[in-house]
Amino acid sequence: MSETTSPAEAGGLRYDFAAAEPRWQAEWDARDCFAVPDVPPADRPKYYVLEMFPYPSGQLHMGHVRNYTLGDVVARYKRAQGHAVLHPMGWDAFGLPAENAARERGSDPARWTMDNIAAMRGTLKRLGLSLNWDREIATCLPDYYGQQQTLFLDMLQAGLVERRDALVNWDPVDQTVLANEQVVDGKGWRSGAVVEKKRLSQWFLRITAFAPDLLSALDGLESWPERVRVMQAHWIGRSEGARVSFALTAPAGGVKSVEVYTTRPDTLFGMSFLAIAAEHELAAIVAATDPEAAAFIAECRSLGTSEAAIESAEKRGYDTGLRVAHPFLDGVSFPVWIANFVLMEYGTGAIFGCPCGDQRDLDFARKYDLRVPSVVSAEDGPDPALRDFPGDVAYTGAGTLIHSGFLDGLSTDAGRKAAIARLEEIGAGRGVVNWRLRDWGISRQRAWGCPIPIIHCLSCGAQPVPRDQLPVRLPDDLDFARPGNALDHHPTWKHVACPRCGAAATRETDTCDTFVDSSWYFARFTAPRAETPTVRAAADGWLPVDQYIGGIEHAILHLLYARFFTRAMRATGHLGLDEPFARLFTQGMVNHESYRDADGTWLYPDEVERGGAGAVRRDTGAPVSVGRIEKMSKSKRNTVSPEAIIDRFGADTARWFVLSDSPPDRDMEWTEAGVIGAARFGQRVFRLVSAVAETIPAGPSADVPAGTSADAFGGAADTLRRATHRAIEAVTEAMEGFAFNVAVARLHELASALSEAGQQARSVELDWARREAAERLCLLIAPMMPHLAETLGALLVPGGALVAQSSWPKPDPALLAARRVTIAVQIMGKLRGTIEALPDEAAETVIAAAEAEPNVARLIEGKRVVKRIHVPNRIVNLVIAG
RNA sequence: GCCCGCCUGGCGGAAUGGUAGACGCAGCGGACUUAAAAUCCGCAGCCCGUAGGGCGUGCCGGUUCGAGUCCGGCGGCGGGCACCA
Numbered sequence: 001m002s003e004t005t006s007p008a009e010a011g012g013l014r015y016d017f018a019a020a021e022p023r024w025q026a027e028w029d030a031r032d033c034f035a036v037p038d039v040p041p042a043d044r045p046k047y048y049v050l051e052m053f054p055y056p057s058g059q060l061h062m063g064h065v066r067n068y069t070l071g072d073v074v075a076r077y078k079r080a081q082g083h084a085v086l087h088p089m090g091w092d093a094f095g096l097p098a099e100n101a102a103r104e105r106g107s108d109p110a111r112w113t114m115d116n117i118a119a120m121r122g123t124l125k126r127l128g129l130s131l132n133w134d135r136e137i138a139t140c141l142p143d144y145y146g147q148q149q150t151l152f153l154d155m156l157q158a159g160l161v162e163r164r165d166a167l168v169n170w171d172p173v174d175q176t177v178l179a180n181e182q183v184v185d186g187k188g189w190r191s192g193a194v195v196e197k198k199r200l201s202q203w204f205l206r207i208t209a210f211a212p213d214l215l216s217a218l219d220g221l222e223s224w225p226e227r228v229r230v231m232q233a234h235w236i237g238r239s240e241g242a243r244v245s246f247a248l249t250a251p252a253g254g255v256k257s258v259e260v261y262t263t264r265p266d267t268l269f270g271m272s273f274l275a276i277a278a279e280h281e282l283a284a285i286v287a288a289t290d291p292e293a294a295a296f297i298a299e300c301r302s303l304g305t306s307e308a309a310i311e312s313a314e315k316r317g318y319d320t321g322l323r324v325a326h327p328f329l330d331g332v333s334f335p336v337w338i339a340n341f342v343l344m345e346y347g348t349g350a351i352f353g354c355p356c357g358d359q360r361d362l363d364f365a366r367k368y369d370l371r372v373p374s375v376v377s378a379e380d381g382p383d384p385a386l387r388d389f390p391g392d393v394a395y396t397g398a399g400t401l402i403h404s405g406f407l408d409g410l411s412t413d414a415g416r417k418a419a420i421a422r423l424e425e426i427g428a429g430r431g432v433v434n435w436r437l438r439d440w441g442i443s444r445q446r447a448w449g450c451p452i453p454i455i456h457c458l459s460c461g462a463q464p465v466p467r468d469q470l471p472v473r474l475p476d477d478l479d480f481a482r483p484g485n486a487l488d489h490h491p492t493w494k495h496v497a498c499p500r501c502g503a504a505a506t507r508e509t510d511t512c513d514t515f516v517d518s519s520w521y522f523a524r525f526t527a528p529r530a531e532t533p534t535v536r537a538a539a540d541g542w543l544p545v546d547q548y549i550g551g552i553e554h555a556i557l558h559l560l561y562a563r564f565f566t567r568a569m570r571a572t573g574h575l576g577l578d579e580p581f582a583r584l585f586t587q588g589m590v591n592h593e594s595y596r597d598a599d600g601t602w603l604y605p606d607e608v609e610r611g612g613a614g615a616v617r618r619d620t621g622a623p624v625s626v627g628r629i630e631k632m633s634k635s636k637r638n639t640v641s642p643e644a645i646i647d648r649f650g651a652d653t654a655r656w657f658v659l660s661d662s663p664p665d666r667d668m669e670w671t672e673a674g675v676i677g678a679a680r681f682g683q684r685v686f687r688l689v690s691a692v693a694e695t696i697p698a699g700p701s702a703d704v705p706a707g708t709s710a711d712a713f714g715g716a717a718d719t720l721r722r723a724t725h726r727a728i729e730a731v732t733e734a735m736e737g738f739a740f741n742v743a744v745a746r747l748h749e750l751a752s753a754l755s756e757a758g759q760q761a762r763s764v765e766l767d768w769a770r771r772e773a774a775e776r777l778c779l780l781i782a783p784m785m786p787h788l789a790e791t792l793g794a795l796l797v798p799g800g801a802l803v804a805q806s807s808w809p810k811p812d813p814a815l816l817a818a819r820r821v822t823i824a825v826q827i828m829g830k831l832r833g834t835i836e837a838l839p840d841e842a843a844e845t846v847i848a849a850a851e852a853e854p855n856v857a858r859l860i861e862g863k864r865v866v867k868r869i870h871v872p873n874r875i876v877n878l879v880i881a882g
Numbered sequence: 883g884c885c886c887g888c889c890u891g892g893c894g895g896a897a898u899g900g901u902a903g904a905c906g907c908a909g910c911g912g913a914c915u916u917a918a919a920a921u922c923c924g925c926a927g928c929c930c931g932u933a934g935g936g937c938g939u940g941c942c943g944g945u946u947c948g949a950g951u952c953c954g955g956c957g958g959c960g961g962g963c964a965c966c967a
Binding site for chain 1: 883884885886887888893894895896900901904905906907908920921922923933934946947948949961962963965966967
């Protein structure tokens, strides 16, 4: 022993994670532990676990660590349970950041992306995730997006793709279309230019064709979080109502009537006006001869669609002077307004205003002093005697119809049906179902995306690229120095011959929304190198994804698009099922305290020394104010780098910590103390198990030695065995329930039990029990701390099987019950004492013992016990009279 | 405004209608050490106290022998959606 032996080493072995972790990762690789064939093996049940694949920003963050650790625990657990586990990883690799980087520092987007992927792949590998790396895909590679182009053409052929004009947010400086969330206060988020509404020809995927099914199938997704299903249902937004045609009293520009959509045909007698959207065709007709109307329409358009604009915009309108006849009232007509709160995109772009039953209509009517007939009477509604509705709060509830002609006296529900029946009878309207969901516009004026495989010919129109010319590859010499779409102004790329007539034509230069890329990657993973989008045997074998894990932020769009794609791929023969994700788990965020300097500068956690009471700067000792605990973000600098944590503590510690304490679906707080606690536990397990490996020779493992029954053990050995088997049961149950924080707690308990047993006098039985406990502990922690588990497994049974290839332990039922049980004794439901009993002891015996318990006996002395409740092994409750 | 979720010690949290607070973090006490670190052991909801008792899972009420758990109402916090007719 040298004199430089560290105190830690002198005090016992110390687990060297930095050496062990890469070694086991290499070993798993060498033995191909996590590979599975394209078609799942028939001898085992399949299990497909998938985490949402990351965007290759360049750095893995703690949210990823949490997400992928959760998935890996499931993957390793299911593998140990005997499943063939598909657990792949890939990259959502198209998107704007690569173009921005190209603009800002002249990098090539492909190069930038692939470098980022390499860096992040490195971190993922350091985490020891049990991934099928040979199935890795990146959506920016032609292997992937070429197959996506095939899907696009198949959908086009199947009538699921359409080209049509649509209004988009146009940034005149960047010369690009912006998504709604990229428009801030009516201005482009990058350029700051005022965003214009522009009509462009766009490609649409007909998601609305599946709207009824996407809605009704939500009911079958029982293993999805309720709130995700609710959000999707609302997004799809089915409503029942009527289309009603209002005849103009005098035709305008050839238009004779205006059609509206309403969910309240029962309130037709409460009509006060008709309002159309600024983009409505009738508005354009009016504007042609009325400059004031034209000015109003222009004003509406300039308001934009940003949320801020909508929120602050008050209801405004312009009276066109036109009038429409009421369908039920002869000779009665109402004015036609252009109103800024009527949306062209929903329904028919026109409404009939019934101010008493709709807050927006009421606001509008009050502003312009229009009549407000009262047509619904209810207990909490307005006075039924009034013909004009009072106040500024509309009554939107159910009730009885009044002042409504043939509908008088009907309930609002019955009135709806009666009104529709009459409308249909007189040919003025019909009952319809309307949807809030709109078709999915996928065209993006960006170069770094999947090219849409279309060629535009002046004489033949939009032509699909012939299949044998796929993939339509992106050029590798894109120039991002100019604003606008680099694909569009590439010197040669778009110039091709029309596949039909051979004349000079141009390629579609729009690329797909990146949500398209992530809508089918889960299917591609089942046969990632195939020359077709999917291989049915592989897809049919592995799908659906048994467990999908990711952030709640994708509750609507990504998950809805993936559900749509699955149906569209079924319709085109690429898949054989409707629902891609059998179970969905949405994990919480990783939060951290934020810190600010005296002058308000945000500080990184590394720069701060955290004391009990407050915090100071590490370098200067100056006080630091501790801010809110919030989501890790670069701007607040409250981030912790996974690489740095793995360097300091190892992957197992990082994994263990993100699983401890907080349930996976809730937000967790990352703390230094928490990581250190996790590291300490790893070391503790290492000490405990290596002590067993050193002092107790290998031998018994799976079964109790011949001729020995569970009852052969007594004293400390029995206590430990029962603790071991109860832990197996409890950890298994926690794993099944996604309660990894509870699994962690049960493993702490098992470690404590093993530690306690190590302090008892040795015996053959106790040695045996300790070895059993150590071996089981090693298997039980393996999904969470796989490297440590392998290290311990090798110590316990040198030359034995890899823990990654070992089976999940099963508890011995005979050892699940305690030797003695503690039974609570209550009087009138209040705890008054406890007694010890044998498990499942007869009720009379237990009750007698309960009544004999000194404190209980004292309290029931002289009282009459009228009822005795006995819950076996748990409780006795005595009900006394008086 | 509408919809959804949550509310338990100093903190994260645990608990098939059956001893509320498992397990961990922080804290306190002790052992080991010249000392510290590491490690190990113990204490710990609040209040009064010797025994023992009272109060406690946001608040009010109900069902039950028994409620954190089930039901009704109220409050607070968080999230989603939002001129969707």
